[in-house]
Amino acid sequence: MKLVTCCSFKGGAGKTTALMGLCSALAAEGKTVALFEADENRPLTRWQENATRRDTWDPLCEIFIADEMPLLEAAYDQANGRNFDYALVDTHGGSSELNNTIIASSNLLLVPTMLTPLDADEALATYRYIIELLMGESLVVPTAILRQRVPVSRLTSSQRAISEMLSALPLTDTPMHERDAFAAMKERGMLHMIIRDAATNPSMRLVLRNLETAMEELSLLERFVSNALEH
Ligand SMILES: Nc1ncnc2c1ncn2[C@@H]1O[C@H](COP(=O)(O)OP(=O)(O)OP(=O)(O)O)[C@@H](O)[C@H]1O
Ligand SMILES: [Mg+2]
Numbered sequence: 001m002k003l004v005t006c007c008s009f010k011g012g013a014g015k016t017t018a019l020m021g022l023c024s025a026l027a028a029e030g031k032t033v034a035l036f037e038a039d040e041n042r043p044l045t046r047w048q049e050n051a052t053r054r055d056t057w058d059p060l061c062e063i064f065i066a067d068e069m070p071l072l073e074a075a076y077d078q079a080n081g082r083n084f085d086y087a088l089v090d091t092h093g094g095s096s097e098l099n100n101t102i103i104a105s106s107n108l109l110l111v112p113t114m115l116t117p118l119d120a121d122e123a124l125a126t127y128r129y130i131i132e133l134l135m136g137e138s139l140v141v142p143t144a145i146l147r148q149r150v151p152v153s154r155l156t157s158s159q160r161a162i163s164e165m166l167s168a169l170p171l172t173d174t175p176m177h178e179r180d181a182f183a184a185m186k187e188r189g190m191l192h193m194i195i196r197d198a199a200t201n202p203s204m205r206l207v208l209r210n211l212e213t214a215m216e217e218l219s220l221l222e223r224f225v226s227n228a229l230e231h
Contacts, residue, residue: 001034001080002229003087005106006146009129010122011093014112014148016043018176018221019090020185025215025222026086027058028192034079036066038102039092047186056189056197069098076105095129103130106141108228110172112148115159120166127169142228146221147175174220181214191215 004022006015016039023033037044044063051057064075066089079087089106091099103109109130113123123145130143145166155163176182181191188194195211198204 001084001087002107003076003089003105004108004110004225004229005089005091005102006110006112007091007099007103007126007130008111008113008123009094009126010113010119013093013114013119013122014146014176015093016047016090017182017185018110018112018146018148019044019088020047021176021182021191021214021218022221022225023061023088024058024185024190024192025218026088026225027060027190028215028219029222031060031085032083033061034075034082034084034087035061035063036072036075036079036087036089036102037063038066038072038098039090040067041092042067043186044090047189050187051189051193054189056193058190058193061190067092067098069101072098072101100133103133103141104137104139108225109141109143110146110225111143112146112176113166114149115147115155115162115166117158117162120162123166124169142170142231144170144172144224144228146172149178150175152177152179172221172224174217174224176217176221179210179214179217181211191218 006019026033035044066072066075089102111123111126113119198208
């Protein structure tokens with residue numbers, strides 16, 4: 001089982017949304033996904049409730065509550081014992097003992113960030129924190145910055161400058177753009193399941209194209225993650 005974690009000091013950086021998208025892309029490839037809910041606000045549990053109501057939850061995925069150390073350990077043992085392909089961990093913002101343990105146990109770390117000066121500063125601080133923590137424990141865990149909520153339209157000069165600055169760090173090769181299809185996942189469920197429904201509904205034909213474009217972006221992220229885990 002490969003453990004992939006989204007973390008950032010900054011609240012609202014797009015961790016949960018990136019994780020939901022990655023989960024959908026993995027499930028669309030037939031992978032089994034254990035979702036570790038390490039944020040006590042339980043956004044993934046709410047996601048599952050909404051998705052179940054709309055029949056857009058993929059049964060290949062299952063949530064394990066992991067917002068305290070003993071629960072995290074139990075979640076890992078259970079999911080690993082049941083041979084899940086992936087465990088995706090959604091952390092709360094900031095640093096904590098729980099987050100430290102998760103970081104040190106991960107096979108891949110993603111640090112989502114928007115392209116504002118404040119967000120980029122926080123992403124840099126998070127990246128540095130991760131590297132220092134790993135070095136302190138003599139661990140090597142591939143870590144990449146994920147540019148999140150990038151405007152689909154032309155970037156402003158400030159956004160371009162921040163993008164340029166971030167490119168000094170390891171980045172996922174593609175960003176996630178700011179898209180309604182991503183923002184809507186928390187209410188509507190897993191994107192590949194939403195697309196499955198939209199494809200058979202003539203009144204959804206117009207949005208289907210947008211949903212598919214968003215899904216293509218998630219497939220690229222999924223490919224980046226699988227490649228990073230192979231090496
Ligand atoms: N790529 C995107 N396109 C559009 N909206 C997005 C995107 N990514 C995130 N959002 C929206 O931004 C808000 C914050 O995102 P999210 O909840 O994923 O951040 P977070 O880092 O998990 O926050 P927290 O620190 O509170 O856990 C949400 O309303 C979400 O729908
Ligand atoms: Mg979150």
